[in-house]
Amino acid sequence: MVKTENVKLLHRYGLVLILIFGIGIHCFESKAQVQEKGFPESFFMEQKSALLIPTLKLDSVRVEKMLKEDQKLKIDNRYGVVQSCDINIKEAGIRTEIQGKGIIWQYKVESEDAYSLGIYFKKYHLPPKAKVFIYDSSKTLIRGAFTQNNNNPGNRLPVAEFQGKNMIIEYFEPLSPEFSGELVLGAVSQAYTDLKRLADDRIGINCEEGADWQVEKHSVCLMTFHDFQNSYFCTGALLNNVKEDETPYFLTANHCIHTELTANTLITYFNYEDSTCKSDDASFSQTLSGATFKAGSSHSDFSLLLLNEYPPDEYNPFYAGWDVTGINPRSGACLHHPDGESKSIATAGNTAFSYPEKIEWFSEDLRLISTTLPDTHWNVLFDHGLPKAGSSGGPLFDQNKRIAGQLHGGVNSVILFGKLSLSWNYHASYTEQLAHWLDPSNTRKTLNGIWKMPPKTNFRAELQEVCVNSPIKFTDKTTHRPTGWNWEIDPPFYSFTNGTDSTSQNPEILFLKDGTYSVKLTTSNKYGSHELIQKKYILARSKLDVRFLKARRDSTVCGCDLKDFALKASGAVNYSFKIDKPELIDTTIHSNTLFLSLNPSANYTKSFDTWVKVTGTNGHCIASDSILLHVIIQPNDDVIHASKLFLGRNTGYSNKCATPEMNEPNPPSSGCLVKKSWCPDFTSGRSLIDNSVWFTFISPSNGLVTINTYGFDDQIAVYRADSYSSILSGDRTQYSLLAANDNRSNSDKTAIIENLELDPGKQYWLQVDGHNAAYGNIIIDILSNSLEAVVFPNPSSGSFNLNLFHPKTGIADLSVSDLKGRELFSRQFKVSVNSTQFDFDLTGYPKGIYVLRVNLNGAGLSKKLIYF
Template sequence: MKKIYLAAALCWLATLSFAQVRTRSLKPETVKEYSRFVPTSKKALSTVQLPKVNVSQLLKEDEKEASLGLPFRFGKALDVKINLANSGKWETVDGGRIWRMLIDVPEAKTVNMIFDRFYLPEGATMFIINGDRTVVSGPIDHTQNSLAGTFSSGLLKGSSVIIELFEPAEFFAKTELQISKVVHGYRLTPMAGGFGQAAPDPCERNVNCAEGNNWQNEKGMVAMVLLNNNERICSGSLLNNTCNNMTPNFLTAFHCLDLNEDGAAGGDEIAAAQTWHFMFQYMSAGCTPSTDDFNVVEFAGATYRAGWNISDFALLELNQTPEPGTGVVYAGWSRTNAAPTSSVGIHHPKGDVMKISVENNVATSVDWNGVGPNTHWGVNFETGTVERGSSGSPLFNQNHRVVGQLHGGRLTGGDYEGRCINRDARYGRFDVSWVGGGTNDTRLSNWLDPSGSGATDVGPLTIPSISGPSVLCTSGTYTLNNVPGGVPVSWSVSTPSGVTPTSGSGNVANLTMINPEDVTITYRIGCNATRGITRRIYVGPPQFSGFLVNGQSTSNGSGCTNSYIPIAAVPNDPSANYYWSQSDPNGFIANATQSSTAFTGYNASCYYLNVNISNACGSRNETLTMCLNNCFAKYSVFPNPAKDYITVEFGQIESAESLPDEIVLLSEKSTTPVENIDVQTLYQRNGLKNGKQVEIDAKALPRGTYYLHIKNSRLQEKKVDVVRILLD
C-alpha cells in the first residue's frame, strides 16, 4: 500500500514559515498515551536543586510596582546553565536513548523554563512532566526548532519538573538542549491549585459563563502570554489578514514589550520575543466554580513585526502556525473609526483562566493620560472588569471584530487595583494603529493587508482542514473545509499517473486511484500563493515487507530466554490495526495491538508468533519464528514461591562487569516498581549479602504475582531477564 499526501495550500506571504507546533498539558491518566515516560521515583533521577527565593521580598516589590502599569509578575527567573553534558542521565533503549533529569525548585507554585539552545533532530521527542506526575507537556519535536535556536515551556504546577528526551539512534548526539532560566512561580493561580496573593477581583466572569454564550468562537482567538524572562503575564489575540492565509499575527500591548518604558522597541526587547510563550485554550470548562482542565494549546516564540507606543500596540508573528483541530481561531477586525455600540473584552487577569467583560453602552474616543487625542476607546464594563495580566487583550465590537487592545485603566500609570469599583478601561484604537507612526515597523496596515486590498473589515478565520476517508481503496471525496465565503479555490494534483482527475476548481476533489503512487493535491485560495496543510491518505490493503528483530530484518529471529526482545512488523502503517498472538503459555507478547512490541520466552524453545494486519481495504496474516536459548546462568532466584524474602544469588563474581546494573521488582497489577536496587552501587559498597546475594524484603508486600527484572545494559545488546515470582 502506498501513501497519498494531500496538501491544502492557502495563500501566504513569501517569507519563512515555521513548522506547526502544539504543546499540550494533559490529565494524568493520559500521560502514557503521549510519552515514553516510565514512572520512576524522584530519588532515582538525576536532580538539579535550585536555591530558594525570598518570596516576602518579591511580594513587597510587587506592591510598589502595582501602580506603575508594568505587566503582572507571577514568578522569579533564576539563571541556570543546565544542558545534556552537565546534567541528567542517559539510558539506552530500543531505537535510541533517553535522557532524563529532575529540576527541583523549592516551595514553587509553578515552574516554567527558557532554553537558550534548542535543536531536536527528526524523530526526537521531549516531554516535560511535573514532579507529581499530574500534568505533562508534549510531545515536543523537531517542528519546534526555530532560527533563533531557542524554546520556552509553559506553566506546570508544583515545585519540580522532570524532562524526558528521546533521541533516535540514527541521530546520535545531534540534539542540543540548554536551559538558561528556570522561573520559580511564587503566586498562586488556578494552575497552581489556588489563588492566594494573586486572587482576581470577585466580579470577574469566566468565559464559559452565560455572558460568554455568544462569544464561544472568540475564546479560541485569545491567549495568555508569558514574557520578560517569562516571569510576567499579558494577554493578546491571533489576527486574520486580508489574504486569509493563516499567517499567525498576534496583537498585544506595546507596554508588555517596552519594559524600560522609553517608548521604543529596543534590540534586546525585540530579541526577547523569541522566548515568549503563548497559551491558548486556558479556561475553566464551566462557569462556577473555576476549574483548570489542563488542556492548553501552547506555542513557543515569536518574531516582532511592528509596534507604536502612542496607541500601545505590538504585533508579533508566532514561530509556529496553529493546525486544524486545536480550537485556535484567527480573529476578524475592523479598522473603521466608528465607535463600538457595545463591547466585549476577553482576557487573563493575573494569570487566571480566561474571563469575559461586557460593556453594553457606546464606547467613547479618548486619549491616554493626556497623550494623543482620540487614540483609545474608553469603556466602563457592566459585567466583569480588567486587571494586571489583562494588558494586550482584545476589545471586540458588536460585530465580533477586534477594534483595539487593552492599554490599562483610567488612573495614572494604569493602576488596575480595586477594579470591581472602578471598571473603566482604555484600549488602543485599531484604526489609529493601522497607520500608526507611518512606517512598516510602527503600523498594522502592511502586515494585515499584504495584498493592498484596502479592506476595512475582515472576518474571522477557522483554520481550514481536509476531510475525507483516511484509507482510499478505490475512490474518495476530499473537501477543504472552512474556506472563507467568496474566495475562489482551485486544486491540482502533482502526480497525474496516480489519480484521476488531476485538477479542478472549488473546494471538493473526487479522486479515483489509477496507480498506488504518492500524490499531492494542492488547493489554492486567494492571493495566488500557497500555504500547505498536509494530510496522509493510505491506499489499498496494508503492506508488509518483513519483520525486525532487535532492529535487524529477518524471518526467523533468535534471542535469549527471560529477556525482552524487540520485534516489529514493517512498515508501520498508521491506518492498520495490528494483533499479535502465539499459543505457547511460556511466551509473552508485551503489547499485542501495535506494529512494534516485545517478546519474552521463558523456556529455551522455538515460538511461532502470528500478526494479523488489517484496514478498511483488507487484511493479512504473517508468522515470525523465534528460537530462544538459555543465555544467562550466572544467578539463581529462590525461594519461588516466596514468603518473607526473595534472594537473587550470583555465581562466581569476578568483577562488577559480571553483575547486572539493577534489579527491579514489579507487581503484576502495576508498572510502578515495588523495589529498585542498584546492583552496581551495592557491589561497590560491599553491600551484597554473603558477598554474592541480593535480598529483597517481601514481608509487607501483598500476596500475588510479581516480576523480577534483572537488567544489564553493558552488553552489546541490552538485556533484561524477567523472572516470575509468586508470593504466598
C-alpha cells in the same frame, strides 16, 4: 512592572495613568502544549537512581519577601522569578544507551520553594524520531513528548508551567539521526505564588452576558511570558488576515511584549474558561509555545506576534475580524483574563469616544514609561464587568464583533484601548504597523473573523507542460487545514507513482499519452469539503518546450546591472546552463534560475556578446534554448576612461549603462537655473549623481568655449584638474568646479554652458549626468567663436586627421607645403557644426616637416606637420 493607583489629574492637558496588567498563578495541569502521546524511554527500562541524575539546584525564590514586595508596591502582574542558565542537556545530563534504539540524556531541575516551574530552551532543534519528556521525580506528572514538530525558525522552545518543586528533563535521540539534536536550557521560572485571586466584578465568559460572544471567545488567550528576570501574564487574541489562511497572528499590548526575545518565551493558553457561570473548572490543558515579534508601537500600545505553532482543530481557534476605519464603536465587549482568572467579559452599551488628551504612563516605581498623544485611544465605559490586572492586550470588539483596539490600561471610568486604526499604518515602517502583515495590498478597512472553516482548495503542478511517462509532482496549496484529499484527472490516461495514490496530499503522476488534461482536487476536513477543477491544466507531449522566460533571443543588458542578474527557465524539471564567456561572467545556479555577475577581476574595456544556453530534462525528454546576451559596458563611465571631445558636434554617446563612481564630485543642488548648480535629485537618496559619463576636451586658442547638449534631461559640469586621480581624490583643493548647468530655461530641460573662459590649449573635464536618473543618447557641441584646427596624430607615419571648426558654415581651403614653400597638394572641405572631421595622407611624399595652411571665411591659420 506596573501597579494600580488612583488617577491623578496633574494639569488640564494631560492625564497621568498607571498601567494595568498582571496576574497571580494557579496550579497547572500535567497536559499542555502541542505534544505527541507516549512515555519516556526510561520508564521501560531499569532506571538509575534519581540521585545519580545531575541536578541544577535553583536559588531560593524567597516567597515571603516577594509577596511582601508585591503587596507594598501593589504589583499585580508578577508571579515568578527567572533564573538564567546555559546547560547543554547532551553534555550535562547523564547518558544512557538503549540497545537497538538510541541514547537518552537526563537532567534534573530542583527548587527549594517554588510552587511551579517553567523552563525555556534557548536552543531546541530535534531530528526526526527524537523526543523530549518532562516529568517529576515521582513520575506522576508527565509533559511531552516534544518532537521535531516543535522545531521553529528561532530554534527556541518555552514550556508551560510544571506544577511542583522538581522536574526531570529526558531527551531521547535515535540511532543514526539525520542530524545531531540541540537541546540547551536557557532559563527557569519559579512561581512564588499559588493563590487564586478572584477579580472584583468579574463576569465569566459563559455567563449570560457572554451568550452572544461564544464564537469570538475562541480567539482570546491568557498568555504568560518572561523577560529573563520575572514572569508575567497578559491577554491577547488571534487575528484574521485578508488571505484568510489561518496564519496565527496574535494581537496584544506593546507594554506586555515588545521584543523578539520576550516573544520567544510566550505561552498562550486557549479556552482557559469555566464551563458554566458558577463553576470553577477552567483548564490549562490547551497551550502553544513561542512566537516571533512582527510589529509594534507604543504610540497605540500594540504588538503583533506570529505564534510558532498553529492552533490544532481541537482548540477551536477563531481568527478575529477587525475594523480599522477609525469609526467610534457604538457598543461592544472586551474579552479578557482579569487578574489571570478564567476568561471573562466586560460589556459596553454606549459609544466609545476618542480620548482627547495626552496620557503619561508610569511603572510601579512611578517611572515615566511612555507618553501617548491625544486621539490615539478609545475610552470605553463598561456597563457590566471591568478589565483588571492581567487584562492588558485584551481585544475590544465593536458592535459588529470586529476588533477595534486592545487594552492599554486605565483606572475606574477611564479604560483606554489603543486604536487599531492608528496601529494600522500610522507609521511607515513594517515593524510598526499592522497593514503590512494583515493586508499588504491595502484592499480593505474591515474584515470579518473566521471559525471552523471548510477547506479552500488550491494546488499547483511542478510543471504544466510535461513529458509523457515522466513523473510530475503536484503540491496541495489548500488553506484551512484539510485532512482529506481526492485527485481526479480527465482523460484517464495517467497513473500515480512513487507510492502515491488519489488520496495523497502531494501525489506524483505519470501522464501516459500526448494531450491536454484537466485536474480536479477535492479536499475536506471535519467542517466540510471544497473542490477545484483546473481545466486543460496539463499539456503532455513527447517533446519538451524548454525556454528562457521574459528574455528575447537577442537581449541587451547593462554591465552595471549584471549583479545576480536572473535568467529563469521553464518547461522541465532539471536544468543545466552554459555560457561561452565564463572568463568575463560568474554564474550561480538555483533550481531553474541562472544568476549572472560580472567577474570583478576581469578587465572590461568594451561591450561584448555572450551566448547563454539552458538544457532541460524531464525523465527521458530533453530540450534546450539559447539567447544572445549583449552586455553593454559604458566606455566612459569612469573618469579614467573619459572620452575625448573635439570642437564641433560630438555624437554617438549615451549614459544608459553608466553608474556613479566612488568619490565622484558633483555641483551643489542650489537650483535648476542657478549658476554652477544642479537641480535637487529626489530619486537617488544619497547623491545628486545617478548615471554620469565623462569627457575631456582641449580649450580653443582664444580660451572661449560654449558647451551645448541635446537628447534628454541632462545636467553638466566642467572641472579643471591635473589628472583623473585628482578629481576622484575626495579633496576639493585638487580640482576646481568651473561651471555647471541643469536646465537652460524653465521649459527646456537640456543643459548649456555659454562663453566659458578657459586657458587656451589646456585639457578640461566634462561631466554629464541624467537628472533624476534620466538617460538616453546625447549630442554635445563644443563651440568657439574663432577658426580652430587640431591635427592628430602628429607626428604621423602618413595619415593625418583634422578637426576643423568655425562658428559659421563655409568652404575651407587646405594646402600642405614643404619648408621652402613648395605646395604638395591642396583640398577643399565644407565645414559646419555637423562636419568638422577630415583626413589627408602624405604617404608617398618624402618624410620630413611640412606646413598645413587653412583659410575659411576670411580667417586663416597654419600648423606644423611631422611625417616620419
